[in-house]
Amino acid sequence: MDPIHQFQIKNLLTFGHIGGQEIAFTNSALFMLIALAVIAALTIGATASRALVPGRMQSVVEMSYEFVADTLRSTAGSEGMKFFPLVFSLFMFILVVNMIGLIPYTFTVTSHIIITASLALLVFLTVIVYGFAKHGLHFFKLFVPSGVPIYILPLVTFIEVLSFLSRPISHSVRLFANMLAGHITLKVFGGFVVMLGGLGFLGSLGAILPLGMTVALTALELLVAFLQAYVFAILTCIYINDAIHPGH
Amino acid sequence: MADKDRADDARKKGGRDQPSAEEAALSARLRDLGERLGRHHPDRPSDSEPRPTADPSAIARGFRLSAELVAGVLVGAGIGLLLDRWLGTSPLGMIVFLLLGFAAGVLNVMRVAGVVQPNRLDPPDKRQ
Numbered sequence: 230m231d232p233i234h235q236f237q238i239k240n241l242l243t244f245g246h247i248g249g250q251e252i253a254f255t256n257s258a259l260f261m262l263i264a265l266a267v268i269a270a271l272t273i274g275a276t277a278s279r280a281l282v283p284g285r286m287q288s289v290v291e292m293s294y295e296f297v298a299d300t301l302r303s304t305a306g307s308e309g310m311k312f313f314p315l316v317f318s319l320f321m322f323i324l325v326v327n328m329i330g331l332i333p334y335t336f337t338v339t340s341h342i343i344i345t346a347s348l349a350l351l352v353f354l355t356v357i358v359y360g361f362a363k364h365g366l367h368f369f370k371l372f373v374p375s376g377v378p379i380y381i382l383p384l385v386t387f388i389e390v391l392s393f394l395s396r397p398i399s400h401s402v403r404l405f406a407n408m409l410a411g412h413i414t415l416k417v418f419g420g421f422v423v424m425l426g427g428l429g430f431l432g433s434l435g436a437i438l439p440l441g442m443t444v445a446l447t448a449l450e451l452l453v454a455f456l457q458a459y460v461f462a463i464l465t466c467i468y469i470n471d472a473i474h475p476g477h
Numbered sequence: 478m479a480d481k482d483r484a485d486d487a488r489k490k491g492g493r494d495q496p497s498a499e500e501a502a503l504s505a506r507l508r509d510l511g512e513r514l515g516r517h518h519p520d521r522p523s524d525s526e527p528r529p530t531a532d533p534s535a536i537a538r539g540f541r542l543s544a545e546l547v548a549g550v551l552v553g554a555g556i557g558l559l560l561d562r563w564l565g566t567s568p569l570g571m572i573v574f575l576l577l578g579f580a581a582g583v584l585n586v587m588r589v590a591g592v593v594q595p596n597r598l599d600p601p602d603k604r605q
Contacts, residue, residue: 389581391552391580392549392585392588394552395548395549395578395581407540456537
């Protein structure tokens with residue numbers, strides 16, 4: 230009953246070695262591909278009929294589109310809609326990957342910090358590149374708050390820079406830590422059920438408590454899986470808003 | 478009389494149950510003002526005004542709060558450690574940057590909580 234065992238990366242198919250590093254198709258990559266297939270089947274398959282009155286699956290897709298579009302529009306304005314493909318892809322990917330991870334015997338891709346960190350860095354670099362491309366050196370003004378006395382300005386600017394640099398860390402650690410902790414907790418309580426169940430009649434009676442806990446935690450994890458995808462998406466919107474709106 | 482007309486108008490338009498005619502009149506005037514402002518700035522439609530911290534969900538905000546402080550401290554500690562290693566100033570860099578990182582973390586938390594206005598590229602007095 231090792232609660233960490235579920236996060237192990239296994240090589241399914243080894244392609245070769247580059248510079249002493251093994252290049253392999255892992256279970257993580259497999260579940261990313263599965264998530265991709267689910268999203269593609271959902272978005273392409275369900276909208277293939279292009280019905281004016283949407284069916285069940287088509288309205289799921291339309292609802293997720295509306296949800297992300299509304300979030301982006303209300304946070305970054307209509308100008309932010311040019312980043313819609315990025316935000317929608319991130320939201321759907323994280324949501325589907327989290328949801329698949331809740332099914333027993335599957336692998337949770339977002340429970341590895343390297344995945345969430347690369348997603349967060351993608352957003353971070355997008356903001357920097359777009360900010361500099363659009364505003365040039367004017368983008369540095371993001372770090373210089375107005376109305377601050379000159380003798381304290383260097384300190385405040387430095388704190389602003391640190392605050393900016395901490396964005397990808399909080400962005401990635403939040404998602405990773407929530408998924409990791411949630412899955413470990415589920416596994417531990419599930420382990421309690423099995424251990425108590427092996428202790429005869431009284432043990433089985435006692436096993437009802439952790440079983441109820443597991444059921445409740447599964448519901449909570451379902452909420453967390455959605456909320457983390459939502460938080461990731463809305464933070465992406467907020468950071469993009471910083472890059473595109475100089476006048477607000 | 479005009480106010481009363483507007484209030485009636487707002488009640489018809491609003492659809493939702495309004496508590497009093499006064500508030501309805503106020504919201505009608507607000508919408509009127511918003512429309513006029515929208516006409517003034519055709520490139521900036523009044524209903525899609527970007528809001529810096531638009532959080533419809535309070536739980537989402539709670540999740541955000543929990544990680545921001547830690548991230549600031551981590552960044553400060555990381556920079557302090559690297560500077561100490563490169564410049565051999567141990568433990569000065571660590572002390573200074575850990576404190577600065579803590580300040581940045583507190584700033585992050587206050588921004589998420591909405592206590593401090595998020596930074597914008599232009600000073601607030603230039604805003605319309």
